Amino acid sequence: MVRRLHRLGIRSGSRLTVVRQYPFHGPIIIQVDQQRIALRYAVFQVLIGGR
Numbered sequence: 001m002v003r004r005l006h007r008l009g010i011r012s013g014s015r016l017t018v019v020r021q022y023p024f025h026g027p028i029i030i031q032v033d034q035q036r037i038a039l040r041y042a043v044f045q046v047l048i049g050g051r
Contacts, residue, residue, distance in 0.1 A: 001046075019031050027039060
């Protein structure tokens with residue numbers, strides 16, 4: 001998972017902006033450096049330190 005996120009441009013200290021959050025633990029759309037990426041809810045929780 002870490003390698004995939006690095007390839008997408010998400011690194012430690014990257015500024016993430018939540019663009020859209022779907023209900024019922026659906027996907028989260030984030031924006032990083034002018035690109036939008038959809039993440040599973042569980043992956044997003046790990047990124048923000050929720051788990």
